Amino acid sequence: MQEVTTEKKEFVPNIVAFCCNWCSYAGADLAGSSRLTYPANVKIIRVPCSCRVNPSFVLKAFQQGADGVILCGCHPGDCHYVTGNYYTRRRMALLYSFLNYLGIEKERTRLEWVSAAEGARFSAVMNDFVKTVTDLGENKRLTDLRVKEGE
Amino acid sequence: MQRIGVFICWCGSNISATVDVVKVAEAMKNEPGVVYSANYQYMCSENGQQLIKQAIKEHNLTGIVVGACSPRMHEATFRKTAEAAGLNPYMVEIANIREHCSWIHKDMDEATEKAIILVRTAIAKVKLNAPLMAGESPVIKRALVIGGGIAGIQAALDIADAGFEVDIVEKNATIGGRMAQLDKTFPTLDCSACILTPKMVDCAQHEKIDILTYSEVEDVKGFVGNFSVKIRRKARYVDESKCTGCKVCMEKCPSKKGLNAFNMNLNTRPAIYIPFAQAIPNVAVIDPEQCIKLKTGKCGICQKFCGVGAIDYEQKDTFVERQYGAIVVATGYKPIDLDAFNEYGYNDNKDVVTSLELERLMNAAGPTNGVLLRPSDGKHPKVITFIQCVGSRDSSGCGKPYCSKICCMYTAKHAMLIREKYPDTEVHVFYIDVRTPGKNYDEFFRRAVEQYGVDYIKGMVGKVYNENGKLMVQGSNLIDNEQVTIESDLVVLAAAIEPEPSVRKVATLLTASIDTNNFLTESHAKLRPVESPTAGVYLAGVCQGPKDIPETVSQASACAAKVIGLLVKDKLKTNPCVATPDESMCNGCSQCANVCAYGAITYVDKEFRIGGGKTEVRRVASVNPAVCQGCGACTVTCPSGAMDLKGFSSKQIMSEVEAICKK
Ligand SMILES: Cc1cc2nc3c(=O)[nH]c(=O)nc-3n(C[C@H](O)[C@H](O)[C@H](O)COP(=O)(O)OP(=O)(O)OC[C@H]3O[C@@H](n4cnc5c(N)ncnc54)[C@H](O)[C@@H]3O)c2cc1C
Ligand code: SF4
Ligand code: SF4
Numbered sequence: 001m002q003e004v005t006t007e008k009k010e011f012v013p014n015i016v017a018f019c020c021n022w023c024s025y026a027g028a029d030l031a032g033s034s035r036l037t038y039p040a041n042v043k044i045i046r047v048p049c050s051c052r053v054n055p056s057f058v059l060k061a062f063q064q065g066a067d068g069v070i071l072c073g074c075h076p077g078d079c080h081y082v083t084g085n086y087y088t089r090r091r092m093a094l095l096y097s098f099l100n101y102l103g104i105e106k107e108r109t110r111l112e113w114v115s116a117a118e119g120a121r122f123s124a125v126m127n128d129f130v131k132t133v134t135d136l137g138e139n140k141r142l143t144d145l146r147v148k149e150g151e
Numbered sequence: 152m153q154r155i156g157v158f159i160c161w162c163g164s165n166i167s168a169t170v171d172v173v174k175v176a177e178a179m180k181n182e183p184g185v186v187y188s189a190n191y192q193y194m195c196s197e198n199g200q201q202l203i204k205q206a207i208k209e210h211n212l213t214g215i216v217v218g219a220c221s222p223r224m225h226e227a228t229f230r231k232t233a234e235a236a237g238l239n240p241y242m243v244e245i246a247n248i249r250e251h252c253s254w255i256h257k258d259m260d261e262a263t264e265k266a267i268i269l270v271r272t273a274i275a276k277v278k279l280n281a282p283l284m285a286g287e288s289p290v291i292k293r294a295l296v297i298g299g300g301i302a303g304i305q306a307a308l309d310i311a312d313a314g315f316e317v318d319i320v321e322k323n324a325t326i327g328g329r330m331a332q333l334d335k336t337f338p339t340l341d342c343s344a345c346i347l348t349p350k351m352v353d354c355a356q357h358e359k360i361d362i363l364t365y366s367e368v369e370d371v372k373g374f375v376g377n378f379s380v381k382i383r384r385k386a387r388y389v390d391e392s393k394c395t396g397c398k399v400c401m402e403k404c405p406s407k408k409g410l411n412a413f414n415m416n417l418n419t420r421p422a423i424y425i426p427f428a429q430a431i432p433n434v435a436v437i438d439p440e441q442c443i444k445l446k447t448g449k450c451g452i453c454q455k456f457c458g459v460g461a462i463d464y465e466q467k468d469t470f471v472e473r474q475y476g477a478i479v480v481a482t483g484y485k486p487i488d489l490d491a492f493n494e495y496g497y498n499d500n501k502d503v504v505t506s507l508e509l510e511r512l513m514n515a516a517g518p519t520n521g522v523l524l525r526p527s528d529g530k531h532p533k534v535i536t537f538i539q540c541v542g543s544r545d546s547s548g549c550g551k552p553y554c555s556k557i558c559c560m561y562t563a564k565h566a567m568l569i570r571e572k573y574p575d576t577e578v579h580v581f582y583i584d585v586r587t588p589g590k591n592y593d594e595f596f597r598r599a600v601e602q603y604g605v606d607y608i609k610g611m612v613g614k615v616y617n618e619n620g621k622l623m624v625q626g627s628n629l630i631d632n633e634q635v636t637i638e639s640d641l642v643v644l645a646a647a648i649e650p651e652p653s654v655r656k657v658a659t660l661l662t663a664s665i666d667t668n669n670f671l672t673e674s675h676a677k678l679r680p681v682e683s684p685t686a687g688v689y690l691a692g693v694c695q696g697p698k699d700i701p702e703t704v705s706q707a708s709a710c711a712a713k714v715i716g717l718l719v720k721d722k723l724k725t726n727p728c729v730a731t732p733d734e735s736m737c738n739g740c741s742q743c744a745n746v747c748a749y750g751a752i753t754y755v756d757k758e759f760r761i762g763g764g765k766t767e768v769r770r771v772a773s774v775n776p777a778v779c780q781g782c783g784a785c786t787v788t789c790p791s792g793a794m795d796l797k798g799f800s801s802k803q804i805m806s807e808v809e810a811i812c813k814k
Contacts, residue, residue, distance in 0.1 A: 016811050021223075022684055023664060029221045032250025040256045040265045043272070043811045044247070046222065048728070048799055052783030057804055064812035080662045080685065081782035082748040091787065116684060117666035123255070 013067035013133040015042045017126070018057070020050045022080035023115045024072030030119030031126075038126035042070075049073065050111075051084035055095040058109060062142040068108045068133035072125070075113040085113070104141050107132050153278050156187040156212040157270060158203055160194035160219035162249055169253040171263040175218060178267050182274055186210050195225050200232045207236035214242040214277040218270045220249040239282030241727065241798060246273040268811060275810040279803045283727035288777050290376040291476040292718050295320065297368055297657055300328020301700055302692025302707045303481035304350050309711030310479075311359035315718045318473060319354065320382055321364045322653065325430035326351055328483050332413065332507060334514040334521075336700060337564040338595045344429060344516070351431040365436060367653075369470065371478075371660040372749075374780060375687030376723045378475045386466040388437035388445070389423070393461035396425060396433035400453035400462070409441040411518070415508040417526060418518035423453050423462075428516060435461070477687050477714040478661065480671060481707065482654045484693040486646040487542045491549040495538060495644055496615040501527040502622055503615060503642040506558065509565055523573065525641050532576065532640035535569060536624045537562050538612050539582040542647035551647045553668060556697035558645035559586050563599040565643065570603040579606045579637055581626050589701075608635065615642055650694055663688050671695050681709045689713050728798030729779040730786060732772040735759070736793035739770030743785035743794050751779040 019025040025046050031038070047053055050073030058069045071092065073085040092111045100106055110129055114122045157179040161167035176190040187210045191199050194217055206212060215238070217229050222245035230240035248266040256262040294310050296303045299321030307317045319326060330336075331351075333343035354360050363382060370381040404421035411420040413427050422441040425433060443450035444464055454462040486507055489497040497503045502525045504512070515521035525532045539562055542550030559582070566578045585607070587596045599605045612626035624637045650669040658665045663683040664672040671690050674682040681689050691707040692698070698706070717723075732743070734757065744752040755773045758766045772794065774785075786794045786801070795801055 014812060016808060022662075025221075026223060026684065029223060029247075029250040032221075032252075032254040035254055037255045037257070040252075040258075040261045043265065043268060044251055045272070045804060045807045045811070046247075047783065047804065048796070049782040049784065051787060052796060052799055052804075054787045054801060054804075057801075057808060060805055061808045061812060064809055065814060066808075066812050074664070077659050078662065078664055081780055081784065082662060083746075084748075084782045084784050087746060087784050087787070115666070115672075116664050117672050 011134060011137060012041050013130065013138070014065065015068045015070065015130060015133060016061045016066045017042050017044045017070045017072060018047050018050065018053045019044050020073045020080070020084075021046055021048050023074035023078065023113075024050075024122065026116035027072070027114040027118045027122040030116065031122040034119045036119055036123035038123045039130045042126050042130060049079065049081045049084035050088040051081070053088065055091055055098070058095060059142070062104065062108070062139055065139070065143045067136070067139040068110075068129060070110045070112065070125075070129050072112050072114045072122070075115055078115065102141065104139070105136055107136060108139060153184040154186045154211055154213045155182075155184045155274055155277060156203070156206050156210060156215045157182075157185055157189070157274065158194055158206075158215065158217045158219075159188070159190040159248075159270070160199070160217065161190065161192045162220060163192060166219070166249050166253040169256060169259055169262040170248055170266045171259060174263055175248075175266050175270060179270055179274070182271060184278055185274065187212065194219050195228055200228075203229070203232050204236035207233065207238050212238065214238075214244070214280055216244050216246055216270060216273040216277050218246040218248045218266065218273070221245075221247045221251070241283040242277065242280050244273040244277040244280065246270040272807045272810040275806040276803045279800065279806055281797070283797055285724040285727045286776050287722040288376055288725045289722055290718060290720050291378075291474045292316065293318070293473070293475050294477045294479065294714050294718065295378070295380055295473070295475040296479045296481060298328070298481035298483055298692070298694070299323075299326030299362065299364070300481060300483045300692060301330045301347065301350070302483065302694075302703045303328070303479065304354055305704050305707035306479045306481060306691050306711045306714070307360050308350065308353055308357065309708050310714050310718075311357045313711075313715045314359070315715065316359050316361070318361045318363060318475075320366045320368055321362070322367050323426065324365050324387070324434075324436040325426045325432070326354065326362060326364060327429075327431070329507075330700060331427065331429070332415070332510055334510045335564065335568060337560045338589070338591045340564070340568070348429045351429065355431045362432065363471075364432060368657060368660060376476045376717070378478060378687065380473055380475060380478075382471050382473065384469045384471060386439075386468050387434070388439070388442070388462065388464055388466050389435045390461045390463055390466075391432060391434050393459045394434040395459055396435070397458065398425060398435075399456050399458065400435055401425065403452050403456045405450065405452060406441050406443050409438050414511045414518050415505070417508060417511055477689065477717050479689045479691055479710050479714060480654070480657060480661070480663065480683070480694055481691040482651045482657060482694045484648040484697075485651050487551065487649050489541070489644065489646060492541060494614045495541060495612070495642070496617065496622070497644060500615070500617055500622060500642075501525075502532070502640065503644065505644050505646045506561055506565065507646075509643050513565075513568060523569065530640070531573070534577045534637065534639045535579070535641045535643065536622075536637050536639040537566060537578070537580040537643045537645065538624070539580065539645045541644040543645075544583065545647075551649060551668060553697065554586065555647045556586075557648070557699045560589075560592060560595065560699065562643075562645050563587070563596045563605075566605040567599045567603045570605060577606070579608060579639075581608050581610055581612050581624070583609075583611065610635075648693065648697055654694055661685055661688050681706055681713055687717065725777055726781055727776070728781045728796065729776045730774045730781065730783070730794055730796050732774065732789075733793045733795065734771045736791050737771040738791055738793075739772065740790065742788050742790060743772055746784045746788045747779075748782070748784070749778050749780055751775050752785060
């Protein structure tokens with residue numbers, strides 16, 4: 001086995017994942033009980049439904065220094081609250097264009113549907129997202145704002 | 152001042168093997184607001200809970216964080232613990248350091264660091280928690296069973312016997328499901344109709360059971376204890392209350408070419424028909440696709456001959472709306488389409504049949520009156536070859552990845568029954584593995600081999616083709632390591648089973664989740680196998696996963712026990728995590744009511760003080776806490792930021808975001 005490089009320069013992104021209680025959070029639980037790994041820098045916040053996620057939460061995360069924010073909800077048609085995930089989808093579309101306006105790469109946010117039975121998908125989605133964000137590098141744009149704000 | 156207690160669980164080695172639990176608990180002692188932090192092997196155990204209770208009392212805790220397994224597992228447990236120690240149960244937060252941490256990370260430092268962040272995040276949240284009181288909602292003491300196969304029948308009978316009203320909604324014209332189509336049943340070989348029909352009759356005669364056949368669920372509103380369901384009663388063109396089941400119409404109907412679905416389309420039936428002799432209800436139904444009167448306006452013969460005036464060509468679909476406390480889904484299965492399996496020649500050769508077709512060919516009430524004759528020429532087949540696992544355990548993508556579970560047993564049954572009835576018939580079975588776990592099951596299979604001399608060949612079949620009127624089954628014999636070709640008269644395919652397709656619609660209406668194979672998902676694979684994740688919705692029979700009749704019946708009875716347990720309650724505790732508007736900020740714009748899927752939001756005129764001793768009347772949103780399900784859609788929609796969700800307030804979520812991002 002190759003020694004892990006001793007240089008501590010390697011960029012490890014910080015990722016916030018919002019998961020709806022009924023599908024995606026349960027999917028994440030299943031990923032856990034099936035021992036399907038994904039990087040430790042993903043931290044999950046449980047919300048009742050993806051539609052509880054105010055776009056301002058996503059902006060807040062970026063402002064606080066998150067490098068990527070992912071939202072996970074039930075598949076279209078399967079929302080525990082009937083139509084919640086449709087609202088989420090529309091709101092996220094708006095958020096993407098707003099982020100674009102701010103000059104933040106769209107790829108730093110993502111909306112994914114993960115059901116309670118899709119532990120493997122949860123882990124695959126997280127691995128993929130972490131990789132995408134790692135490739136993008138650190139989120140400087142909004143953290144800078146935060147720093148200025150803190151002055 | 153907040154006084155937070157932190158409790159880190161080892162979960163034996165489940166957490167402690169990858170998370171340094173002592174270090175986490177120690178680190179939390181330095182968090183602002185934390186006055187107590189401990190670790191223990193099993194927090195959920197009696198002793199663990201005792202430790203929590205004691206700490207709450209001794210340290211006068213105002214909130215607690217338990218770093219343990221998923222809140223979906225033990226949140227309720229720890230809320231009860233807190234309550235028992237005099238703390239409001241909603242002053243509890245769980246940090247999921249097992250499923251979301253120790254089980255997915257291998258590196259101890261990394262996992263420990265993440266666990267610290269997760270617990271810190273929960274602390275940030277709990278500091279903003281407010282005590283909440285669960286409300287109450289009444290339970291409607293009536294159950295709905297969707298699907299009238301053996302699963303639905305058993306569940307309905309058990310629930311009704313406990314004294315509760317049950318409605319069975321069945322999409323076909325009769326209840327009975329697939330079991331009604333079977334001939335004999337493993338492992339005891341009793342006749343399927345003989346054990347099923349009495350149960351069907353019991354349902355029909357039970358004063359607490361109402362059977363709605365030829366009906367489908369159209370819409371579902373509400374929630375556990377209080378569902379409101381709209382049911383479509385499809386036009387039968389026959390008045391159910393008048394028809395006596397005399398079958399005169401069936402004899403007289405001139406349009407006799409409809410495929411008989413009950414006989415797996417192996418023969419035909421008239422346009423007006425009763426599906427089978429023991430159908431419940433024993434009432435005719437007209438197939439509008441085939442009825443001359445309905446299609447052209449001419450004919451009308453059945454109406455002339457019907458002695459009780461039951462025929463009504465003008466009948467339209469009607470709708471009934473009923474209220475239920477609990478819903479059982481028992482929508483069953485169908486064999487898969489074999490279009491993707493050309494190699495077996497199913498579509499090209501009449502004498503290649505599925506196992507369910509064979510059931511009909513062997514059944515005394517079937518198209519051949521129980522005499523085994525091949526469909527092409529009506530002759531006795533002398534050599535019969537069975538092919539197992541057709542479309543089951545298939546990783547190629549053409550079939551299903553799962554084992555259909557019942558096929559090994561029913562093929563052994565078929566082989567045995569044929570050898571018993573026609574000893575001069577040669578029977579071969581191609582199999583990948585024979586899987587017969589279950590009480591008396593392996594013994595049953597061995598009887599087929601040892602007592603009935605059925606030839607089991609381990610190997611896969613490459614193709615089935617027709618040569619001079621003979622079906623050539625070409626396959627490999629893995630034991631003898633050779634290619635074999637068996638000249639056969641009849642080929643029987645043990646086709647995989649899949650959930651009845653309409654289950655997708657049912658699942659969507661009930662917001663019950665479904666897996667990649669369209670089986671309904673249970674709440675917990677081991678501990679809550681008959682409950683769907685949607686409260687008040689239960690799962691019975693093959694709609695949840697492949698199973699045979701004994702297992703289906705057990706599951707149906709288990710469902711019934713769960714339903715009874717729910718219906719005996721007069722009131723249910725409701726989720727207090729509901730939306731509430733800040734009335735001082737609400738301008739009554741109606742946007743929140745527009746997004747609420749439950750109609751929980753109305754508007755009221757309220758008087759507000761505006762200073763100088765004056766008041767003003769303004770329209771503000773008002774949420775009905777018994778109706779609100781707590782999704783939060785309205786909170787994000789509200790343009791003035793007036794709407795918030797208890798238990799998941801904007802401030803709480805923002806504080807979690809901050810805690811995660813804090814470097
Ligand atoms: C060839 C073959 C042989 C078998 N032999 C045996 C045997 O010998 N012994 C044994 O133990 N098991 C046997 N089985 C298995 C047995 O058939 C099943 O275990 C059993 O039928 C499952 O019952 P169920 O009620 O879950 O489903 P089903 O029997 O499929 O019943 C489901 C019912 O729900 C109705 N429905 C579906 N969707 C809707 C909807 N949307 N709305 C309203 N109603 C709906 C259907 O019309 C049907 O009446 C055999 C299976 C096959 C294929
Ligand atoms: S109208 Fe004619 S075709 Fe239609 S069911 Fe009656 S007799 Fe049969
Ligand atoms: S949270 Fe809002 S939108 Fe969701 S059910 Fe309650 S009132 Fe309706």
